[in-house]
Amino acid sequence: MKLYEDDDLFIEREPSEIPWVKIFTRTPYRELSDLPDALRAKLYRACDIVERQMIASFSPDKINIASFGNRLPRVHIHLMARFENDSFFPEPMWGQKQREGSLSLPDFQIFAASLAERLEEAFGSEPV
Amino acid sequence: MKLYEDDDLFIEREPSEIPWVKIFTRTPYRELSDLPDALRAKLYRACDIVERQMIASFSPDKINIASFGNRLPRVHIHLMARFENDSFFPEPMWGQKQREGSLSLPDFQIFAASLAERLEEAFGSEPV
Numbered sequence A, B: 001m002k003l004y005e006d007d008d009l010f011i012e013r014e015p016s017e018i019p020w021v022k023i024f025t026r027t028p029y030r031e032l033s034d035l036p037d038a039l040r041a042k043l044y045r046a047c048d049i050v051e052r053q054m055i056a057s058f059s060p061d062k063i064n065i066a067s068f069g070n071r072l073p074r075v076h077i078h079l080m081a082r083f084e085n086d087s088f089f090p091e092p093m094w095g096q097k098q099r100e101g102s103l104s105l106p107d108f109q110i111f112a113a114s115l116a117e118r119l120e121e122a123f124g125s126e127p128v
Helices: A037-058 A108-123 B037-058 B108-123
Strands: A002-005 A009-013 A020-025 A062-067 A076-082 B002-005 B009-013 B020-025 B062-067 B076-082
Touching (some): A009 A037, A020 A037, A037 A062, A037 A076, A037 B037, B002 B108, B009 B037, B020 B037, B037 B062, B037 B076, B037 B108
Antiparallel strands (some): B009 B020, B020 B076
């Protein structure tokens, strides 16, 4: 499910017990250093907006950010809101499971609506 | 071992079979969105310089980047040069071990010297 898209970026939800989104560039690139400077700056700005909205909506214990792409070498950035009682904390979400998570979080759809609003405010309909 | 430091950032090597460095802000912050804009921009620029030098020095199959800090909530960014025959590929370095890695890589110290040179060229001795 796409949470946001414009001519440069799109954002998808990763199905998970935690709030987790992935930001993609519409044009595929292998590494972050391959992006044109203006697009890289916009991608980082989108990360910042997602992080701030995750903090505002969910008050997580920590934000986690990752860019791997080892299976499919295409730049995309994971942003995850982490909680002390999620299934993997303090391990990364790719680490060893620590417990059965017991999260009771605010509605993801309300976060998603606020996030789309923030992104549209920031980027309008103008591409880089 | 510090690979680089100035008034804003310092960079350390993470002991590993792969080329792996961590970039810290000298002043500790909890989340990336807590950084002053100019310092966040400098941190991202340092990431870009590290990534480019890793690619130039090691020709990795993929660069991996991560910012977790769940145990100690202090912003720092991991940059890792990944190879198809490292012990964890295509899993993240925090994932399940896939094999006994068999890497034969160029000297890390030569990379470190080139990296320090690139960072000094980019940042001089001027703080943000």
